[in-house]
Amino acid sequence: MTSEEDRKRRRVRNYVVGGILVALVVLFYLITIVKMSGS
Known part of the structure; x- marks a missing residue:
């Protein structure tokens, strides 16, 4: 039971x-896109 909970x-x-x-x-x-389009 514990291993099942641990897995979840x-x-x-x-x-x-x-x-x-x-x-x-x-x-x-x-x-990056905003910086590229801004410059």
Whole structure:
């Protein structure tokens, strides 16, 4: 029972970390585009 909960918790944390990484990549991408179009 404990291993099942740990697996679920680990999966949720992986999704959260992945989402944060994707958000950061998109943020840097948008900032780069804005800087390029601004100059």
